[in-house]
Amino acid sequence: MNFAAVLDVQDQTRDSLRRLRAAAEQLTESVRFMEICGTHTMSIFRCGLHSLLPPAVTLLSGPGCPVCVTSQGDIDQLIELARMPGMTLCTYGDMLRVIGSNGSLEQCRAEGADIRIVYSSLDAVRLAEAERNRQVVFAAVGFETTAPASAAAVLEAQRLQLKNFSILTSHKLIMPAMRALLESGDVRVDGFLCPGHVSVITGAAAFEPIVSQYHLPCIIAGFEGPQIAAALARLTELVAGGTPALENLYSQAVTEHGNQAAQLLIDRVFAHADWQWRGLGKLKDSGLALRPEFAQYDARLRFSPSAPTSREPSGCRCGDVITGRATPADCKLFGKTCTPVHALGPCMVSSEGTCQAWFKYHRVRTPRKVRAVS
Amino acid sequence: MCLAVPARLVTCSGTTATADLHGNQVQISTMLVPESKVGDWVLLHAGFAIQTLDEQEAQATWAVVKDLRIAGGQP
Numbered sequence: 185m186n187f188a189a190v191l192d193v194q195d196q197t198r199d200s201l202r203r204l205r206a207a208a209e210q211l212t213e214s215v216r217f218m219e220i221c222g223t224h225t226m227s228i229f230r231c232g233l234h235s236l237l238p239p240a241v242t243l244l245s246g247p248g249c250p251v252c253v254t255s256q257g258d259i260d261q262l263i264e265l266a267r268m269p270g271m272t273l274c275t276y277g278d279m280l281r282v283i284g285s286n287g288s289l290e291q292c293r294a295e296g297a298d299i300r301i302v303y304s305s306l307d308a309v310r311l312a313e314a315e316r317n318r319q320v321v322f323a324a325v326g327f328e329t330t331a332p333a334s335a336a337a338v339l340e341a342q343r344l345q346l347k348n349f350s351i352l353t354s355h356k357l358i359m360p361a362m363r364a365l366l367e368s369g370d371v372r373v374d375g376f377l378c379p380g381h382v383s384v385i386t387g388a389a390a391f392e393p394i395v396s397q398y399h400l401p402c403i404i405a406g407f408e409g410p411q412i413a414a415a416l417a418r419l420t421e422l423v424a425g426g427t428p429a430l431e432n433l434y435s436q437a438v439t440e441h442g443n444q445a446a447q448l449l450i451d452r453v454f455a456h457a458d459w460q461w462r463g464l465g466k467l468k469d470s471g472l473a474l475r476p477e478f479a480q481y482d483a484r485l486r487f488s489p490s491a492p493t494s495r496e497p498s499g500c501r502c503g504d505v506i507t508g509r510a511t512p513a514d515c516k517l518f519g520k521t522c523t524p525v526h527a528l529g530p531c532m533v534s535s536e537g538t539c540q541a542w543f544k545y546h547r548v549r550t551p552r553k554v555r556a557v558s
Numbered sequence: 559m560c561l562a563v564p565a566r567l568v569t570c571s572g573t574t575a576t577a578d579l580h581g582n583q584v585q586i587s588t589m590l591v592p593e594s595k596v597g598d599w600v601l602l603h604a605g606f607a608i609q610t611l612d613e614q615e616a617q618a619t620w621a622v623v624k625d626l627r628i629a630g631g632q633p
Contacts (some may be wrong), residue, residue: 223561276604306587329562333606336589381562384601384609398592436615437601443608446590 189193193410200413201236203421208238208285210424216242216372217419218508220358222249222536223381223407229541233416241420244371244508247361247363247464247543248379250326251278251534252506255460256323256494258354259284264489265321265352266297272315274308275323276330277301281533305330305337305351312341312349321483324351328385331355331472332446335453338474338481350483353472356459359390360470366398371508375401375419377412380434387442388432401428404438417504453478462496462530463503497522500527505538512542519543562603564616567596577602 219225225245228234234243247253263284263453266273268463273289280290280301293299298318305322312320323333334351341349358379365371378391383404391402401422405415413435422429432438450472459471474482483489496503499517504510512518522528524540532539565577565586573589577600584605588594591607599616600607 306605330604331607332590437609444591445592
């Protein structure tokens with residue numbers, strides 16, 4: 185990017201923030217906007233956007249980090265599977281350090297369990313093909329963005345007639361979580377910054393019910409600071425004008441109806457199921473379970489991990505943080521016993537987690553007292 | 559987990575392709591973008607192309623990434 189382009193980006197951001205402040209002056213009461221994507225959370229903190237907002241506008245982080253919303257029970261089941269003899273567990277790297285009721289996958293690996301980090305679900309299938317004497321389980325975690333990749337892995341395993349590949353699905357859908365938050369009654373949200381890459385799959389129209397049923401504005405945005413600033417300006421303008429609407433500011437990648445091939449793939453392999461979320465409890469039709477015809481690829485049916493009575497780390501408030509009920513600063517573990525190096529809760533473990541973003545970019549640092557030398 | 563980066567398709571064979579990621583060549587799946595062809599820019603997420611992109615947009619994203627590397631002291 186040349187110097188002129190950098191200045192242009194700065195001008196755009198400055199213009200957005202000017203518009204945002206002008207709209208904020210028209211507000212009759214303060215507003216709270218929620219972003220529901222871990223990458224947005226990280227970008228907002230990294231750009232220092234919080235500090236540039238007028239006092240009337242507050243940003244909340246929602247349940248958009250896949251690692252953070254995964255229930256403790258699902259993590260415990262993954263750990264139980266990883267400890268089984270002859271087992272190879274494949275996972276995206278983010279899940280490795282999340283602490284379950286009894287240790288993390290990283291600790292299991294240190295104890296000798298065969299746990300591999302994969303970049304793509306298909307890497308896990310290739311591993312199963314190459315090592316037929318081992319059972320390979322893929323930890324299928326994430327929202328609509330990663331679900332098609334898991335579906336593709338199951339179909340590939342079927343094509344290769346693999347008997348040693350299965351997935352443990354914790355896939356979740358974003359809309360039921362947004363509805364649950366709004367209907368809980370104890371979290372006030374005045375508008376949503378909708379997740380960019382989930383929208384690539386679902387299409388912008390998927391968020392229309394939030395506007396028509398809950399009368400809240402929704403803006404889909406990319407991940408750079410200027411794009412997010414523009415989205416926040418539009419949200420404030422829509423609230424100030426009393427005209428809730430759905431607008432897509434990431435039209436380079438997001439279409440009205442999304443990626444149809446990906447949607448068909450999800451529908452072919454998965455069916456909606458009631459799913460347990462951290463912080464939100466069990467939500468109806470909020471998850472993706474394998475359809476009965478793919479039962480042989482379901483690690484839960486194949487290995488019957490127990491459904492442990494899972495407990496979250498004592499004092500951890502990740503569940504409240506991802507639902508906007510608390511900020512990391514409200515948690516007594518934050519920054520003391522829970523840090524990125526020694527993370528207790530998933531929001532501190534994940535590079536997209538609110539607590540990690542808060543720790544890296546948003547802590548109020550009190551100057552150390554310097555003892556006078558006599 | 560939801561990070562995605564632009565990549566350009568170098569070779570395509572069925573639903574797999576080789577993509578150029580700023581000089582690195584990686585094997586990816588194009589199952590989700592069946593209309594894509596050699597030379598297209600795609601948004602790459604966890605080994606899968608999830609959307610085709612306009613070249614200008616893809617280059618702009620890489621320019622931001624490059625700026626970040628320079629700012630971080632890496633060539």
